[in-house]
Amino acid sequence: MIIQLRLLMVEDSEEDSLLLLRALRKGGYDLVFERVETAAAMQEALNKQRWDIIISDYVMPQFSGLEALRLAKEREPDLPFILVSGQIGEEMAVDALRAGARDFVVKGNLSRLVPAIHRELQEAEVRRDRKRMEAELLRAQKLEMAGTIAGYVAHDFNNLLTPIWGYAEILKSRFPPEDEATKLCETIIAMAKQMSEINAELLTLARRGRIESAPLDLNEVVKKAVDQTSTAMVGITVHEELVPGSLIISGSEAQLLRAVSNLVANAVDAMSGGGLLRLVTRHASDGHQLGLHNHVPPSQYAILDVIDTGCGIPEDIIEKVFEPFYSTRKTDKRRGSGLGLSVAQAIVSDHGGYIKLLSEPGKGTTARLFLPLCDTPPCG
């Protein structure tokens, strides 16, 4: 089996690096590789792309293994780091391990390198999984808290909003259309409308877990979501690529419509300069193959991809976008509430499903929604 490995090598000797590379290729690794021998070059390499592992020499003319290690720990504390050295003294090894090296391999005994890397990659995966689960737990707790607070305030907000909106409509009707007061009333009405949309999201969080389920067709939900958002789609071409027939799932149509509309709205927001919005539905039988995390059981799924050619999501915030109230939309006339994705995720998860974001900054984003198909156990 060939394993892809993005290897950053800190090594001054070309010859030694060739030996290492040969050992790794023989060990079954397909390498994306860069060799650096100064701190500046290492910084640059770390900026440029993601790496799976760093292998570093111990003594170099312009740099040292311990300095490289310090730099790596500062920048990417979880990235496995293995020191490889000509010879090794006890003190050297202790210093290195204290500083956080994961292993120490002697150049004369390179046969140890491949198993060491293998083990490091596996452990790194476990660390990543644990971090992701911790982050998910934290997010779930935040969402629950937001729901609780929403339960207290959302009804009051609604009660206050109804007269604001209503009186603004009445006032507006008392002025001629071209009057400045009419414009002011329209602004009040537009703001009240935005407020009531935020409120509706909050109420969804407050009412979690109380869905009235009925069989429904995901294809129909997608069409309705597009209809709802179509007024905001300036310069955007929409392709509906829906699987022939229907995709019957069980759930609340109103809620799923909200979830899908939120994804569509995000796609539209991301394409302020116009673009292509594709809505693709299909069946899938194996959640694992589709990149689902292990805790979602493989089953028959209905899948919806909401694909945009917008700005994309930078890698460093992709973990944050599902957090309630997280939004990067601050400059527009429409300020983001930061509730769109968290509410969509909450709804979909109440339906036994999952949302996954795949994004390439500058190129676009795919929001992939998985929902259990109706003839499978989660639907009953």
Ligand SMILES: Nc1ncnc2c1ncn2[C@@H]1O[C@H](COP(=O)(O)OP(=O)(O)O)[C@@H](O)[C@H]1O
């Ligand atoms: N399709 C997308 N393309 C680019 N960025 C997105 C997309 N979907 C979500 N985002 C990012 O995720 C953030 C959170 O989204 P969301 O929860 O819907 O809140 P809001 O839309 O109110 O900002 C957005 O502010 C944006 O930065």
Ligand SMILES: [Mg+2]
């Ligand atoms: Mg949104």
